[in-house]
Amino acid sequence: MLPLGETQDVGSWPRIREIAEATEAQGLDSLWVADHFFYKPPEGEPQGMHEAWTLLSAVAAVTSRVTLAPLVLCSAFRNPGLLASMAATLDEVSSGRLLLGVGAGWHDPEFEAFGYPPDHKVGRFEEWIEIVARLLSGETVTFDGRYYQTRDAVVLPAPSRRIPLLIAGNKPRMMGIVARHADSWNTAWFGRPDDRLRERLDDLDRALDEAGRDRASLERHVGLLVRDPDQAGEDDSDFFAGNVEELADLLREHEQLGIAHAVAILEPRTPQSVERLARAVELSRG
Numbered sequence: 001m002l003p004l005g006e007t008q009d010v011g012s013w014p015r016i017r018e019i020a021e022a023t024e025a026q027g028l029d030s031l032w033v034a035d036h037f038f039y040k041p042p043e044g045e046p047q048g049m050h051e052a053w054t055l056l057s058a059v060a061a062v063t064s065r066v067t068l069a070p071l072v073l074c075s076a077f078r079n080p081g082l083l084a085s086m087a088a089t090l091d092e093v094s095s096g097r098l099l100l101g102v103g104a105g106w107h108d109p110e111f112e113a114f115g116y117p118p119d120h121k122v123g124r125f126e127e128w129i130e131i132v133a134r135l136l137s138g139e140t141v142t143f144d145g146r147y148y149q150t151r152d153a154v155v156l157p158a159p160s161r162r163i164p165l166l167i168a169g170n171k172p173r174m175m176g177i178v179a180r181h182a183d184s185w186n187t188a189w190f191g192r193p194d195d196r197l198r199e200r201l202d203d204l205d206r207a208l209d210e211a212g213r214d215r216a217s218l219e220r221h222v223g224l225l226v227r228d229p230d231q232a233g234e235d236d237s238d239f240f241a242g243n244v245e246e247l248a249d250l251l252r253e254h255e256q257l258g259i260a261h262a263v264a265i266l267e268p269r270t271p272q273s274v275e276r277l278a279r280a281v282e283l284s285r286g
Contacts, residue, residue: 001032001071001223001265002059004049011050013058015269020059022271023066026278030067030099031059032263035074040109053086060094068097071186071223071263072168074105075128076116081153084135088159100136101166101186102129104174122173123147129167133181136163166221170200175207178218188223189265191240193253197222201257221261222254228276233268244276248283255284 002019003011020031035052052070060068068090073083083102091098104125105111111118127145131153134141138158143150164183169175178185187200201220208215226247227239240250254262266273 001034001263002055003269004034004036004052004055016050016055016059017062018271019269019274020063020066022274024063026274028066028274028278028281029261030069030263031063032069032071032101033059035070035072035077036107037110037114039107046109053090057090057093060090060097064095066097067099068094069099069166070101071188072101072103072166074110075102075125076105076111076121080128080131080148081135081150081155084132084155087132087136087163088155088157091159091161091163092157096161099164099166099184101168102132103168120147122171122177125174126177129165129177129181133165136165170203172203172207175203176211178204179207179211179213182218184219184221184261186221186223186263188263189225189238190222191225191238192250193257198257219260220258221263222259224250224254224262224264225267226264226273226277227267228273231268231270231272236267239267244280245283247277247280251280251284 002016023031033052033056034049036049038046038048040046052073056068056070087098087100104121108118124147127143127148131141131143131148131150135153135155136159141150141153165181166184166186167178167182168186169178170187185204187197190197204220205215208218225239227233227236227241229241240247242250251262264277266277
């Protein structure tokens, strides 16, 4: 996960670019950005962030190999036609490196601040994702829903390949949408696998079974919180703080549960932390 501007130093473009280039140089697989206007804690001032899609486009220009993905775009913030066109364009300029991660959104202070309807988030998302998926498949889409309407809508130029969709969500209704539309699914944030993670994996399998879909056809992703105890940084008990060998074991534990891809928030967000993660990945694969 790239920093998005939480502080002027960590979230500056030179630092973000440095992390992106280190990730690619170290042989890791992907770079991810969150999609928020800001985060407002229950007590305290809002914490600002750079705009996700602009940042992802900039990262596409300074990398050549890694997968690029939002974790995840909030559907409410962008009309489905606009988002489908944005996705087709970024996939083109990045030579087919986009994994389109989307979700319904959750942080109500953002919705309230900018006038986005905070109600019926899942219902709105259900219509939105159907339109996006159909547009990215090259269809001409006429859709008359409760929240969205289109008339002979089309994305031109059409995507040059089928852009994979990742959906993040954990409740039963969202799991059903995942089973119908997604190529991959993400759940976050974790350290060691726990009962909460296992319950979510079981819920996902149940949703796939109910949809009549092969469980093996959906890739599972997990978000991990990883801290390097040898570097100065915030000491948060939610973060896994083992050494490189223990971090490799952590990755193996998740893989044994059927997790195909781990997305890590690193603390601190430095090239050294990226290099440390890369060493653990190499050990886990050995």
